[in-house]
Amino acid sequence: MSTHSKAAKRFVADAERLAWHDQALYAVREKRDRMMATVPEWEDLRRMASEIKLHTLSRLGDYLCEFERNATANGMQVHWAADAAEMNETVWELIRRHGGRRLIKSKSMLAEECGMTPYLEARGVETVESDLGERIMQLLHMPPSHIVLPAIAVRREEVGALFEREMGTEPGNSDPTYLTHAARRALRPKFLEADVSMTGVNFAVASTGALAVCTNEGNADMGTSFANLHIAIMGIEKVIPDMEALGVFTRLLARSGTGQPVTTYTSLYRRPAPGCEIHVILVDNGRSEWLADEAHRNMLKCLRCGACMNTCPVYRRSGGYSYSYFIPGPLGINLGMLRSPKRYHGNVSACSLCYSCSNVCPAMIDLGEQIYEWRQRLDRLGLADPMKKAAVKGMDFVMGGRRRFYGGIALGRLAEKLPRAVLENGLNPWSAPGRAMPPFAPRSFNAWWKKEMKK
């Protein structure tokens, strides 16, 4: 049994939570569908997004240097980090030089990827998440379970209880508007006190040296408006050629992710305000190696919209924590394998190969096809599940000869005469609580044909 399968079994056991988690996310998928329906040129946009990304990736170095030149000319400072450690050190060095103690940050998957928050906390920097969902998770001391909706697995009653504890809200009040206002009030002093702000980057525009940061709460804008040091961190795949390209991506991002026409705030940072500094850190952390992997370089086209999670029937029914990589769903299965097959191959079973993700993805990433490909690699990597391998070899043996196959059917028919308790137990993998074995027919089609047609 894979790590995902084991964890998922626990998630499925809570039928009520399962139904609710599934429905909450499918509702987002449906919102996305309604948005798509309003854009007749949707498929053209997807194709353009995919091609722009592929083109940019094919001359990534050039575009990154162009971005660096233009951003520098605009007065920003650009840093390069080869890996997570270098990124964290760069961030720490900037904060330390600035004499900073309090960091207010908006959502960044890259910060999670690099383990940045614990690193900074260990050096005495208080780090506060300003995105509401992220803040909830931070206060719960839990990682996000979705990349766009970090607190999707937390029920509002649980949020109510948490806020009561942390912010003294009314006991038993879990009205979302009330709780949001309470969170906003509690966050306000954090914004005011912060001496450093951090944002991720959705798109870095090479031709103008500008950074696009998309949020729904305006929290990135609020953070960068108070502190006079703004650190922006980005994976090197976030660079895009120009403003026209940005237009394509902003039309797709929010529609795909949350079913909104556009994110509430799409802010472009171009030059620091007087007396302020903007530092951009370009982080590789494995990406240039992934670029060399022809079967999987498509992953670098990802916009991190989250649509593939919302549509994934397995993710919706197993939850983010059933995956061992910090990003779940089809995206996370693939990114985890790029990061370390050895550590994260326990997620590749979490796919029924329905290919909904590949069809929903605004960047036309072949997510399902890539999962199929990873499965083919597992054996070569020495990571195939021995039980599964034995099952497949056995199947292959039986199917490899007509006598074995048709003899097998006859045996199966006999085996069915065994009492149900023997057949439908844990050793027979088809049997699961809730699904009966299909009975073998008294006569196979092959036997029928031989008898009836060859007379």
Add this chain to the structure above:
Amino acid sequence: MKVGLFIPCYINAVYPEVGRASYELLQRVGCEVDYPLDQTCCGQPMANAGFEKDARALAEHMNELFARYDYVVGPSASCVVFVREGYPRLLPDYREHACVDARIWEICEFLHDVVRPARLDARFPHRVSLHNSCHGVRHMGLSSPSERQIPYQSKLRDLLSLVEGIDVVEPERRDECCGFGGMFSVEENAVSVAMGRAKVGRHMDTGAEYITGADASCLMHMQGIITREKLPIRTIHMVEILNSRS
């Protein structure tokens, strides 16, 4: 039209009546049908589990068995998709002549696109909920995937419109996966059954008496749930409806 009938392993063993209906149906629409004996498996289960290379011998066997037919036709969308997409990788040395992968069709697709019968003389006076299987929809184009901005079309619906007395409906979330997925149903059986239950429930919500589709494996998985929970709905393969006499 010389048609070689492809009967996938589990249909051979569990649903021979689907094989018989396929044979009769193809004959009724005027095809010359033959069944090359001793077929086993196309190799899809191994491949989806991550052992595509182990399916090579099976692919070679399939290719030999069907070498002399203009069309190879089978009642299982996902097996046909595997032959079409996987065999070119498995049989690279055979590329100079048209391999089985270039001549294979799923039976509904074949009827709809190649035979194009004007009538079927079939009658099935029941309410039937369409099961749009993932591989049929997203890799074969039997209907438009709900994720895409493509005008709605459904080859299964088109074919069923030739059947007298039938009432065709589709469930909510019309092409969400039922959770079969071959080895997935075994390795991830908790999620697989949860998906299947939800799917069967949505089919039942339509008030249908039957669930039908072009993938017997999905139907088998859902039937397993229906049987276990004694639900008031049944599965039936598309060919059995198209072949029902009026």
